[in-house]
Amino acid sequence: MEKIKYSELRSTPKLWSLLFILALFIGAAALTVLYIEHNGHIVTGMNNQIVWGVPHVFAIFLIVAASGALNVSSIGSVFGKQGYKPVARLSSLLAMALLMGGLAVLVLDLGRLDRLIIAMTTYNFKSIFAWNVLLYTGFLGVVAIYLYAQMARGVPSFALKTAGMFAFLWRLALTTGTGSIFGWLVARQAYDAAIMAPMFIAMSFSFGLAMFILVMIGTCIMTGRRYGTELRTRQARLLGLFVGVVLYFTLIKHLSNLYVNEHIEFEKFILLNGGIYTLLFWVGQVFLGGIVPLFLLFHPKLDRKRNLVLLAALLVVLGGLAQLYVIIIGGQAYPLEIFPGYEVSSSFYDGVINSYIPTSLEFILGIGGVALALTITIIGMKILRIMPTNLSDDNVDINQE
């Protein structure tokens, strides 16, 4: 067993063409932002009924996944699993990159992008949104220090452990804050539930690890670095566990809603007759994003082969996007109950299921955020010693405590 060595990614045509493609996506998103800023949000599918749309689905996915991507680091330094240490640097880098991608999308969708400085200097501390501004920017700082501690020579182990612990607690706060954006909305049938915060934490574990597996295995395939079966199997099992936990929280959320009479109509909407939302819930989130990955990851005969694990991780990501689409947009599509017990009609779409047809602009903006996160990750791996040269089983003793 040799010592773990980290090295920068080498300049290969493959790497540069990948960066070029990502740059195209980012460029398209930048043009889209200028276009929306110039014309106003009228050119998007968002309206006064569906005020948060596809950009927010992508942004919140990336932010949630960011805190989850840090878990691999935390397992290494906070929970002392030595086997995860070789990939801890990538985990920290990916966490920062995903957060930056998500924040970029969130911020670029603002009605007054030119007033971003106000969001940074003027706070209403009763707003969970304002807290999140601090939690998100703070996360970048905390993880940067953590990454430095992981990479620098001669950092004492207690210092690394302290930095890791701090980052872990910070990420829990961050995801709680993100979940509470919805959990604390008293007005809407779809939200206003304390379970939102822990459910978002479970989602972050699952989405973050899925993104991590995709990036790690993807990088190893692209650069030809070796990647051991045992490490993959471990992470695949962990991902399966997290997918199960998300399904559990989803089940509990809907069961408790079904028990309360005032929420039954909303539950019927999501679970039975909500059209696209029902489809995305059952097929997207539950089947493709839940049951299929569980099958792929736990079926004894499938043996967690590389491509199957990759497929499972990809499905978890897509299922996650579907889940957030149902939560964010499905939650707004269902009308506000201002007059319980009454049939309602007005010029402002009261009492009707609100329609939302996302435009390609919104997808371009959202995908641009993903591209930005991947670009930051690749550039980080290119200029810093993030990736181990050899992750084969001989080299990584995954079972070592």
Add this chain to the structure above:
Amino acid sequence: MKSLTAILVILLSLFSFSALSQEESKISFSPKVPKAVGAPHPEGNEFMRINHPKLLLHDRDKALRLGDREIGNSLKECVACHAVEGEDKQPVTYEDPQYFCRVCHDFVAVEIDCFTCHQAKPDDSILQRLLLERPAPLKQSQAELDNYLQANEQ
């Protein structure tokens, strides 16, 4: 040395040419500020040139947040008194480079955001009132102004 002289000559000729052409079109090196309708600011134009942003920002918060509209520096009044007529004898909007605020702000390349929301054309009723009486609060000196900006609205 030769090349330096050449550059100097070219620069000087360019300069005199532009000065000449500006003489012809009557443009000076400072912006030509349009005349206002009502009585002049008692504080003097120089005072207003320097302090109008402070007064506007301070009084906008007073009006909006505290509901105090007995203020001397309402944007509505600025707009009414300083309206500029276009070729159609109608007051121009902010879209027009002749608009009062734009004359100087374009010159110093400072963009203002007031008229994305605020009405740029004067309100007739306000203009009529302004022609009859000047708004009261006069802050003739810098010290008086600082005092005003810092005073508690008791």
Add this chain to the structure above:
Amino acid sequence: MKNFTSKHSKKNNQATITRRNFLNTGMAAATFSLATGVTLMAYASNNDKVSGKTSRWGLLIDVNKCKSDCNDCVKACSNENGWELSEENSKTDAQWIRKIDLKEMASGREISLPLMCQHCESPPCVDVCPTGASFKRSDGIVLVDKHICIGCRYCMMACPFKARSFIHEKVPESQKKSGSPRGKGVVESCTMCVHLVDEGGTPACAIACTQTGNEAILFGDLYDPNSEISIRLATYQSSALRDDLQLNPSIRYQNF
């Protein structure tokens, strides 16, 4: 009926941090340094000219007097404040006030009423606003400070009454009124015609409703026990929308 005065001595919740205010005004305020250039400042409420100790503006809407085929309050609001509802952009155009037709499912009783910002005593929109642009004046009027609104739309997610609109496109000059500035990229809603109320006037919807002869909308000071609105509230049963949320709005509905 809820007692409007019960909570009124509660501290004014205008909590904003702006460097400029701090540097320039130095008002009687609690200031905390957070970081360079970032300061927390809370206005002391006794500075307010329109101090909540004297008034809280409200509307009482008598549902029985409101006619289902009458839309005059909406038209008056639109004229006064500049917003216009078009056919083609009905999903994105702002609507500060709207008429709602209701049919009680149990009894079949049909009623009609106007719905606008309810000017809550504990407004969720103010709680969630990250910059403090959404705020409540000490006289109970809930407003958007469009100077510092960044257009995040969180307040629209939080409002239980769907009272707020986001401006999705450039506002033409004809839709800006001198008392009601409007512009792209920020959120807006009913201001209870604050520009008129501050000058001693009455909101446009209430004036229009009186002119129709229906007299369904009554404007007045909820803190003044001798005002007509207070007397009627003390005499007749009235209710607040979404009373379960305990937001104690300034808009009350009679016979509903």
